[in-house]
Amino acid sequence: MIRRGGLVVLASVCAVAVSTIYAIQPVLKTAGSDLGLTEGALGWLVAAGQFGYLAGLVLLVPLGDVFNRRTLIVGHLMLTATGAAITAVAPGGAIAAAGMAITGLFAVVVQIAVAYVAANSSPGERGRNIGTVTAGVVAGILGIRVVGGALGDALGWRAVYAVLAVLCVGLALTVRITFQPDVRLAKTPYPSVLAAAGRLVVTDRFFLSRGLIAFFLFASFGTLWSGLALPLGAAPWQFGTTTIGLFGLAGLVGAAGASRAGLWADAGRAQAVTGWSLALLAVSWILTMHTTPTLWMLIAGVVLLDFAVQAVHVSNQHLLTAAYPERSSSAIGTYMAFYSLGSALGAVTTTWAYTAAGWQASCLLGAAYAVAALIVWTLARNTTAAPCAVPAATEPA
Template structure:
């Protein structure tokens, strides 16, 4: 994969995923404009994630059956229709429909990631995924900064109108500039691909573990970014959407700092990256909890949290597609279904808790999700360790028939 192709795929991911996150620094203004109570504002993000979840189940598996280049272009164009509906919504119902449509077709991001995984050489797959999923994080974080700035200048509706225009332009660029995939790829049965999320979850320990980690990982991520605008817009800070959006730059610094996670995963260090990043995610909530007293503490927490989330996310994806890159669409789509559920749960629980109790309780909620992700990792390693010990303790088989004991010892040493 050339550097130019990596850059193009990263931009496609950034612009597509941004559609889901433009609302986060604008929740207060959207709620005021459409007369929505504070406790319901989290539904805007949650509905987007529900749409995203539907798209993961229904649309992403098509990537294993049809030309991914055409699917990418069509998905971006359809997402632009959803953002256009949001821009002209007069009621909360119209807003939710537009947000759901934009979320559903923004799953084109996962088709792009699957495309990259399929065409990458194994030795550079982690690096390519690191750059491209870095584009995803850039899109998520830049969406907050850009939406706040545009909203202060031209209103929150202009954010979605501009996104619709940009998405249409990129849909055309994708059709013209993306190369065809090399080699014949036999189409996968669609219904089997749709059911992959159930099949993989029930049959693959590796997938199940990484998917559950992703669920809690992005629940913690969603707690911060879905509710952060609420305390920053209130006393004592009273920040504008532009000022709130600037905190996305801190998150961007952290996310880009984790871009090498894919390279580390290529070198066999994926599990080390995962556990260290999950510990950092848990610790990041200590300074985040001080938001009412120190914006510097919040910036530190945001940098650490986004670094941790990106590092785990890249390592997870590199691991789950390593064994079957040709099935990358349904594997990544299934994995991202857990991401979507986690993000939606994080958003709705965060705004509900904030409305009822306040920011300290929100911080405890985010830390609890991070602790759950770390617990899933630790439980999996414990189960794996017991399995390896049972193999080591069993009677040795002749070398030409087994060798499991030596493999188990080496695996423990690597672990």
Template sequence: MDVWRRLLLAVVCGVAVAGVYAAQPVLTPMGDSFGVSAGQSGWIVSTGQFGYLAGLVLLVPLGDVVADRRRLIAVHLAITAVGLLLTSVAPTAWMAFTALALAGMFAVVVQTTVAYAASVSPPAERGRNIGIVTSGVVTGILGVRIVTGLLAEQWGWRSVYVLLGALALGLAVLVPRVLPPEGRSRRPAGYGQALTSLGALLGERVFLTRGLIAFFLFASFGTLWSGLSLPLSDAPWGFGEGRIGMFGVVGLAGALGAARAGRWADAGRAAPMAGFALALLILSWAAIAQLSWSLWLLVIGVVLLDFAVQVVHVSNQHTLTSAHAERTSSVIGAYMVFYSLGSALGAAATTSVFTSHGWTGSSVLGTGFATCALIAWAVGEGLSTGEVQAHLAEVHDAGVSRQTIPTITDKAVDGTAE
């Protein structure tokens, strides 16, 4: 796959997922528009996440049913555009929530796109291509904060959904014209068979481990990014939408810094790198918790958090698509159910916790989710509590130096060999 096609797939992922997260930096003005209280504003984001969850179960398995995923990608992008444009003109809360759920449901085009990228990639390049395409997801989640903040200050929050809807429509036209066919040799599975296979995956130790890691990983991620606008818009900072949105640049720096995650996975280091990144995730919250008095420590924490999330996410997907090359759509869709549930939990919980316990409470919540993710990884890899504590201490003492990375290589079995 050439660089331009990889870039197109990354843009598809970025635009689709941006529609689910565009509300994060403008929760306050959106809530005011629809009469939603500050304590309940997290549900604006969670609505899209629950739509996403429904799409993962009902729509993503279609990728293993249709003969040509390119057309499926185009159709899903077009319907996503409809949901985004309806959100931009919604006069009431229930109409906005319905439109956001529709956009979220068909934003699972992301998983079909990742499955397509894995399918057309040679085994030796699968991790690299998944890493590049998945970087579009993180870029969309964080980049939309920048765009949303800037546009909202000039033309209001609705302008963001107009832009995203137009981009989704344009991509729906472009995808079938530019991308090559997969040339799958196996006959596609039936829809019922694809749905049934989702339940069977829950009995697999490797899948369940990666799923639980994703659940807690993205609960921690959602705790930060769905709640960050609240303390930044409050005293002592009092930032507007534009300045809050610029923190997406910080997150992008961390996420794009993990661009080599796919290469590490191709080199057989998916599992140890995931463990290292999860330990780093826990430590990132120690810096993020200092937001009330230090923006610089917040910046450092955000960079570390998004680096860690991207490394773990790419490693998980590489492991699962390598183990289930014949049904990549279904396995990614089932895995992302955990992602969606975790993101929705983080988005809903952080606003409620912030209202009652401030940013300290939200930081404790994010740290707790990150710790649970590391425990799930350790149990899956068969590590003892002492080994995990020793690794955390190493990360704390040595920072993010490359020398710390191999320390658990001998303690964990790479996911592709499980």
């Protein structure tokens, strides 16, 4: 079992690791100008980290079902630090994108941490513990907007990545000292683990439905947070990166409000929470599209949107780790591949929509993604997981 202090450490790992992917968003215009990128190319700078993350989810997260998870967490944090350091010193857009791709590739340490928590929690505490660690993810995604915006204004956008690199190294050492080795009782061949993950997508309707919900959920989420700096940085507001970053606080309020989602999931209400939260996500965009004459409706929409996203995300992970206990790393990693694709889609399409028709077009796009997720849930809400076919394991080494 994991003690409270261990949960805090793993939540911090998640917060810092995921921050390396999203740190570019509050300083996007500044970084783009420094790196010589056009406004139309900014979405690809954001998407570089997401595509790296996708590759890591498919290729690296399943290693958690094979090897010592403590060793994986430490190693991935060190390599995440390397990618952040490359980004911090990049002379141009291509090197910065490469650094962000490396960072994203190994930032999948987040999913290894979630699988570790799920495997070491009792059934009655699994949802609560996953919710605690996942709160670190949301704190990183949204909190980096506040911290990154302030650092970007004070020291430049490169300082944001330098600080994150140092934090990753510090957390790697903390995990190495704090946690005991997490040795698999039996060795499952890595190719078999990858094949089993692929079969989840192809043959398991329950898993596929949860993946598609995540895809549209995070496309909607990415539409907001990858594009919000654009209207806030333009007339009539023309905010700097520090002020834009403060909008992450509104998102943190919403995410914190959804901290009970894990408890609701433990009580057997994960399906119902998913449905009404997706409906709330769609409604939140009605508020978010209003940027004049005041920003209060936008702020309220941000709070509701992040509440809904966190509630659905925790519910999804609870359902998946309960359905596939023998391959939780593979299930979470493959599920999060849908998340990463959705986030990348939101990052790219929100800049296109904004360039073509302004912020209202971006909001309509985000609402469409939310409605698509709700349709998937409606069609698949009575679907159950297929029987778990665990790959044959070899004898313990």
